[in-house]
Amino acid sequence: MRVVSGIQPTGVAHLGNYFGAFANWIELQNAGHECFYFIANQHAITIPQNNEILKKNTLEITAIMLAVGLDPKKSTIFIQSDIPVHTQLSWILSCLSPIGEMERMVQFKEKSKIDPSATNLGLLSYPTLQAADILIYKADLVPVGIDQAQHLELTRLLARKFNNTYKSIFKEPKTLHTKTTKVVGLDGAAKMSKGLNNYIGLVEDEKTIWKKLSVAMTDPARKRKTDPGNPAICNIYILHKLFSSQKDLDWVVDGCTNAKIGCIECKKKLFENIIKLTNPIREKYLKLINNPNDLKDILSIGAKKATIIAQQTMDEVNALVGFKYF
Ligand code: SF4
Structure with missing residues (x-):
């Protein structure tokens, strides 16, 4: 099966990203699928970005992807903007994208509510670019979080519309939802996220992790050690379930x-069990990030491999749309 998925270079990769994306990506890679994993830097600019920070974040997320276990010998790892045909296909798909459908996208509505004056066309057409990211590789399977289900539905709609309008060349990719649909944040109230500052970073050091964990929310009804608590409603126990053995859970x-x-x-x-995962990731990450030329080589090889497939699709699309004259 051909698998495609991407991650934005937000500057922070946390435990939510690990269980919500990377763990699944690694499993698919190691199961022998043909995986294309990219850094979605074009999606990132739908909100204002500083160019130097965006470049730094792009290299950092690359190092994190490798440190968690993605292997460039098994998976094609690349940067979205290195493959210009993503946006070329996106334009063609945008001419098939119903505007009402785009305006109904939950993520668009939520993001445009945060700062209505900053709402831009990129934010509205983001799902069309996402469809192009997937269809350009004729993916079979797209591993994403449940919050992306609506966007994947649009991808399938656009595949059908293109096939009906021109010729049937696109598959309708299947969505593979991650096993862990939501990693709760340290506030116990919402999903772990950078924006809410309720996260544990994948490459944070032990001191920082403990500092955050030690003040994290627990069962609010348990005031003293002598009060019995209820693990079922405690986010610390929910996190234990991701990291700890049955013996520790009991x-x-x-x-x-x-x-x-x-x-x-x-x-x-919980801290001891978390650092069993994060310490080796952090060690590998530090080695990788200190050798940016090696990262650039990996990304350049990935871009070459991705271009071969993506360009084939684009040539086919251009011919069908009427953009190829000779
Ligand atoms: S599960 Fe752990 S952290 Fe949560 S209330 Fe019980 S003892 Fe405290």
């Missing part, structure tokens, strides 16, 4: 509900 449930352990003890156990 220890938390028994210790919390019978008031045998304090919240700090419980958080310390």
